[in-house]
Amino acid sequence: MNQRVNWVWIIFLFLSGGSESFGADQMNDWIKAFNKSHPVETAKMRNGVNRGEEIKVSDFSPEYKELLYKLYQGYASKIIDSKSLDSGVTKNTPQFEFFKKALGKLEYREDDVDSTSDRVRTHLTHLEEKKYRLRWRLFLNYMSWQSQAALVGPFETTNLLTTNLGLCPGFGMSLENRFWALSLDLSGLYGSGGVSAVQGLVEYQQSQVPALGGRFAIGGGRIVSASGSEVGLRGSLLFVRQNLTKPSDNQYNVTQDKILSYTVSVFSRWRFNRFYLETDFGRTIARPSTLWSIGLGTIF
Amino acid sequence: MIRRILALALLVAPTMASAYPQFIGHGYPSCMNCHYNPMGNGPLTDYGRAVGADGIASGALYPKSWSEEKIADLSGFLFRTPVQKHFRVQANYRGMEMVSSVGTPSERWSWINMQAGGQLILKFLENDRLTFVGEIGYNPSSNSAKATGQDKRKLRTREHYVGYRIKPEVGIYAGLMDKAYGIRVAEHIAFSRILPELTQNDQTHGVMIHGLFDGWEGALHGFVGNLLQPKDLRQVGASAQVERQIFTDHRLGMSVLSSKNDYVKMLSYSLHTRLSLSEGSALLLEAGQTERISLGTRGDRIGRYALLQTYTRPIRGLYCLTNIEYMKSDLSSAATTVRWGPGIQYFPVQKLELRTDLYQTRTFNPNASTQDGWTILFQTNVWL
Numbered sequence: 001m002n003q004r005v006n007w008v009w010i011i012f013l014f015l016s017g018g019s020e021s022f023g024a025d026q027m028n029d030w031i032k033a034f035n036k037s038h039p040v041e042t043a044k045m046r047n048g049v050n051r052g053e054e055i056k057v058s059d060f061s062p063e064y065k066e067l068l069y070k071l072y073q074g075y076a077s078k079i080i081d082s083k084s085l086d087s088g089v090t091k092n093t094p095q096f097e098f099f100k101k102a103l104g105k106l107e108y109r110e111d112d113v114d115s116t117s118d119r120v121r122t123h124l125t126h127l128e129e130k131k132y133r134l135r136w137r138l139f140l141n142y143m144s145w146q147s148q149a150a151l152v153g154p155f156e157t158t159n160l161l162t163t164n165l166g167l168c169p170g171f172g173m174s175l176e177n178r179f180w181a182l183s184l185d186l187s188g189l190y191g192s193g194g195v196s197a198v199q200g201l202v203e204y205q206q207s208q209v210p211a212l213g214g215r216f217a218i219g220g221g222r223i224v225s226a227s228g229s230e231v232g233l234r235g236s237l238l239f240v241r242q243n244l245t246k247p248s249d250n251q252y253n254v255t256q257d258k259i260l261s262y263t264v265s266v267f268s269r270w271r272f273n274r275f276y277l278e279t280d281f282g283r284t285i286a287r288p289s290t291l292w293s294i295g296l297g298t299i300f
Numbered sequence: 301m302i303r304r305i306l307a308l309a310l311l312v313a314p315t316m317a318s319a320y321p322q323f324i325g326h327g328y329p330s331c332m333n334c335h336y337n338p339m340g341n342g343p344l345t346d347y348g349r350a351v352g353a354d355g356i357a358s359g360a361l362y363p364k365s366w367s368e369e370k371i372a373d374l375s376g377f378l379f380r381t382p383v384q385k386h387f388r389v390q391a392n393y394r395g396m397e398m399v400s401s402v403g404t405p406s407e408r409w410s411w412i413n414m415q416a417g418g419q420l421i422l423k424f425l426e427n428d429r430l431t432f433v434g435e436i437g438y439n440p441s442s443n444s445a446k447a448t449g450q451d452k453r454k455l456r457t458r459e460h461y462v463g464y465r466i467k468p469e470v471g472i473y474a475g476l477m478d479k480a481y482g483i484r485v486a487e488h489i490a491f492s493r494i495l496p497e498l499t500q501n502d503q504t505h506g507v508m509i510h511g512l513f514d515g516w517e518g519a520l521h522g523f524v525g526n527l528l529q530p531k532d533l534r535q536v537g538a539s540a541q542v543e544r545q546i547f548t549d550h551r552l553g554m555s556v557l558s559s560k561n562d563y564v565k566m567l568s569y570s571l572h573t574r575l576s577l578s579e580g581s582a583l584l585l586e587a588g589q590t591e592r593i594s595l596g597t598r599g600d601r602i603g604r605y606a607l608l609q610t611y612t613r614p615i616r617g618l619y620c621l622t623n624i625e626y627m628k629s630d631l632s633s634a635a636t637t638v639r640w641g642p643g644i645q646y647f648p649v650q651k652l653e654l655r656t657d658l659y660q661t662r663t664f665n666p667n668a669s670t671q672d673g674w675t676i677l678f679q680t681n682v683w684l
Contacts, residue, residue, distance in 0.1 A: 144638070144662065146672070161669040163662065196669040207666040224612045229581035231612045231620050266642060268610055268622060270577055277583070279610060279622050281642050281660075288403075290660055290672055292640050294608070294624060 027074045034071060038064050049101045057106055065108045072099035076116045085127045096120065129178030139278065139297030141168040141187065146289045149195065149244055149256040151204050159199045160254070162242065164211055166191015168293065172217075181221045181230055189213040195244055202252075206245060213240035213259070219267060228271035234280065236263045238291070263291050274299050321483050322611045322621075324574045325582030326355055329543075329551050330517055331484070336421060336433050338471060338510040339519055339541070340484045342459045343390050343419040343433055346382065349375040353650035358617025361649050375650055378684055385428075388421040392683035402674035413440060414679075419459075427468070433475075434460040457528075458503050473508045476526065480508055480519035480541045481555045482570050483586045483607070491605040491627035491639070495590040496557055496568035497535070502526075504535065517551075518542035525561065535559040535566070549576035555588070565593040580613025603629045619645040623657070635665040653681035 034042055041064045048055035075096035082089045103113045142165070149160040170187025194207040221232020238261045244254045265282020280293045321331070321340065331340030334348025344352065353375040354368045362371060373381050377389050394415040401407050417437020424430040439456035461475025478484065479502070482492055488500040506523025519541050525534020537559025543551045550573065557568040570588025577583065587606040594600055606626040613619050623641035643657035661673040 144664075146662075146669075161671065163664060163669045165664065194664075194666050194669050196667070198669065198671060205667065222614055224614045225577055225579035225581040227577045227579075227581065229577050229579075229612045231614060268612055268620070270575075270581065270583055270610065272575075277610075279608075279624065281622065281640055290662075292660075 027071075027078075030067060030071050030074060033067055038067070045102050045105075048105055049098055055105055060106055065103075065106055068099055068102050068106070069109055069113075072096065072103055072113065073116060075099060076120050079120050080123050082123075082127065085124075085131055089124070089127065093124075132175050132177045135174045135176060135299050137172040137174065137183075137185075137276075137297050137299050139168075139170055139172065139185075139187070139295050141170070141278065141280070141293040141295030142166075143168050143189070143191070143280075143291065143293035145238070145240075145284075145291040147193075147240065147242065147257045147261075148287065148289070149254055151197065151202055151247070152253045152255055153202060154251045156201070158197045158202045158204060160195050160204055160244070161198045162193045162195040162209065162244070164191050164193030164240075164242070166211060168215060168295070170215070172297075176223065178226075179223055181223055181232070183217075183219050183221070183232075183234075185215070185217040185219075185234075187215045187217075189215055189238075189240065193242070204247070209242055209244060211240050211242035213238065213242075215239070221267070221269070228269070228276075230267075230269040230271075232267055234265050234267050234282070236265065236282070236291075237261075238263055238284075257287065261285075261287060261289070265291065271299070320486060321574055321584060322582040322609065322619075323356070324549070324551065324576045325578065325580045325611060325613070326351075327549070327576065329545060329549070329574070329576070330512065332510075332512065332517075336423075336431050336463065337459070337461075337473070337477060338463075338512075339478070339480050339508070341478055342435060343388070343421055345428075346376070346388070349650075352647070356617070357647035357650045357652075358615070360617070371650065386423055388419075388423070390419040390421070390683065392417060392419075392681065394679065394681045396680070397678040399676040399678075402676055404671075413438060415440075417458075427465070429465040431463045432461075433463070456501070458501070469512050471510045473510065474506070476503050476505050477508060477521075478503050479506075479523065479539045479557060480510075480521040481539045481557045481568065482541065482588065483553075483572050483574065483584050483609075485584065485607070485609060487623065490607055490623070491625045491637075492570070492586050492588065492607040495603045495605045495627065495629065496570075496588065497566065502535075515545040516542065517545075523559070532562040535561050537566075543574075549578075550574065560595070563594070563596050565595060567591045567593075580611065580616075580619065582611045584609040601629070602631045603627065604631060617647045621645060623659075634667060635663055638662050638664065651683050653679070655679040655681070 041060050044055055044059060047053045075092050078092045079089055079096060100113060100117055144165050147162045149162065151158040151160055166189050168187040168189050170185055172183055172185035174181050174183040189212065191211045192208045193211060195209055196205040197203060215236055215238050217234050217236040219232050219234030221230040223230045239259055241259055244256060246254050262285045263282040264285060265280050267278060267280040269276050269278045276297050276299060278295050278297060282291045284291065328334065332338040334344055334351055335341065336343050336345055350372040354372045376382050382388065392415065396412050396414055397409065398412055399407065399409050415437055417435055419435045422432040436455055436457045439454055457476065459476055461473050461477050463471055463473040465471040479498055481496060481498060493499050504523035504525055505527045506521055508519050508521040510519045522538045524536050539555065539557035541553060541555040543553035546552050552573045555570045559566050568588060568590040570586055572586035575583040585608050590603045592601045608624040610622045611619050621643045625639040626636065628636045639659055639661045641657050641659040643655060645653065645655045647653050657677040659675040663670050
């Protein structure tokens with residue numbers, strides 16, 4: 001008679017929970033059965049899992065083992081259905097681990113248990129990777145950019161070109177997960193450049209003209225490797241003050257680019273633990289000018 | 301001078317070698333994994349071709365039902381699995397649309413057939429310890445040669461050698477090969493290849509000993525110049541390159557090269573590193589100096605260069621790269637050149653590489669500010 005009841009239980013459990021998805025009512029029924037219908041077995045199992053006491057596999061009935069397996073699958077299903085690392089995952093993970101250990105002690109359906117465990121671990125890793133974190137950065141970039149000017153004379157205008165090099169110390173913040181990053185960077189700029197005429201008959205040449213300014217950048221990138229290599233696009237607002245000397249001849253005047261310019265650039269970042277190397281290559285909007293930079297930074 | 305070197309480099313014969321040291325980012329620190337030549341370049345081994353098919357090229361265009369094994373099985377010559385082990389034939393074509401002086405009145409578009417060649421490999425003994433490798437291909441004429449009617453030789457061999465691995469760790473190679481020096485990047489127009497004269501036609505006849513021991517890899521190369529060249533032009537000398545594996549996946553190395561012909565004596569030395577940043581991401585860095593002592597009337601010159609090549613792989617088959625190069629071709633001159641080259645390299649299927657490079661060249665000279673130079677390259681590389 002008892003044997004027949006056991007088989008009825010097993011058939012019921014198979015029929016009631018054969019799929020990967022489990023309803024709340026089913027889970028409640030199983031939890032109730034786990035706590036109330038098998039008090040002795042459950043107590044032994046709790047001691048076995050929580051206190052590390054030895055258990056005898058023969059002390060546990062087949063329907064009880066199947067019940068544990070269904071509960072294990074039920075908690076696995078709840079975790080796998082979670083879209084983020086919310087309290088649901090936090091709440092269900094200890095139960096999942098309990099039933100995994102219990103089934104391990106019973107050596108019951110080991111391949112299925114391992115396979116489900118792998119799926120849960122993969123899903124938890126994925127959720128962990130999807131979680132956005134805020135990171136702060138300090139960096140020092142070496143930047144080069146060109147700017148235009150014009151020497152306006154009484155009869156003709158001569159185009160001037162300045163080629164600059166400068167250092168940009170700054171800080172930034174990134175909101176990032178394993179796949180994507182959104183970053184804001186703010187840096188100062190100190191550099192200098194040489195200017196000369198690129199077209200026209202009038203000669204004009206200056207070297208080491210100081211440049212002072214700053215850069216504000218916002219960018220989005222794709223993180224393409226586990227080490228954190230990132231490639232992305234960035235928009236920048238560049239502020240540069242660089243005063244070219246007026247010629248002593250009062251008939252000539254120097255007109256310069258506006259001190260504010262906008263650039264769009266492609267950047268890449270390679271991480272070495274807390275440090276990173278960054279390159280940036282971009283074009284100034286509405287002006288024929290290219291900007292590039294290379295730098296080192298630290299993440300904290 | 302700098303502009304002349306750049307113009308020559310870009311216009312004469314922009315053939316590219318097929319060496320991809322950045323694949324350290326896929327866990328291949330040694331070129332020997334995939335090439336018959338242990339220092340890289342030239343024909344691929346069966347394993348290298350399979351890696352190209354399975355690990356490098358995109359799998360997106362294959363039917364979903366195809367396994368990686370099936371794709372790898374197609375990596376042999378003409379998509380066939382080799383039925384014998386001693387004889388291999390390979391063929392490749394590389395062509396390029398080059399847009400020079402972009403955005404200027406002298407902008408020019410031109411298609412260049414860079415390379416169309418065949419390779420023959422004979423291999424014997426256990427683990428292919430004895431190999432014979434030969435390559436012959438189309439030799440594009442330089443613009444200056446076309447203009448003067450010289451350089452009528454349309455076929456050229458850039459590699460033919462015999463190699464014997466005395467034991468797995470040590471091999472000896474004799475014949476025409478590239479000199480063992482620095483990072484053998486694919487871009488022969490890289491400053492790190494131009495200054496030490498290691499470009500597309502600078503192979504030399506010689507004997508090279510290659511060793512691979514417990515985290516160390518290196519080669520010692522003695523050479524007598526390219527025997528197909530006039531004797532007075534042949535650079536005779538020796539070079540050495542050694543790399544040390546550091547922090548499991550990375551390499552740190554140094555090189556030295558000394559040679560002379562009737563007109564010039566050269567000494568080059570460099571330090572380099574190749575860093576693997578997992579899943580195809582890699583950084584290559586090389587810095588070096590070349591001393592060029594004239595044995596004739598022209599003056600001596602010391603030049604300095606640096607190369608930073610960066611790679612990321614957003615998806616399988618696609619690589620975003622940046623070439624950042626520095627050159628001061630003559631330390632006594634005030635001018636320095638920085639070339640910045642973002643690019644995209646795409647392997648849509650095995651045996652096909654598509655690549656686009658943008659090169660921006662900026663000259664820093666305290667006495668004159670000049671407009672940037674721009675060049676765009678669209679390359680196609682097919683191998684069978």
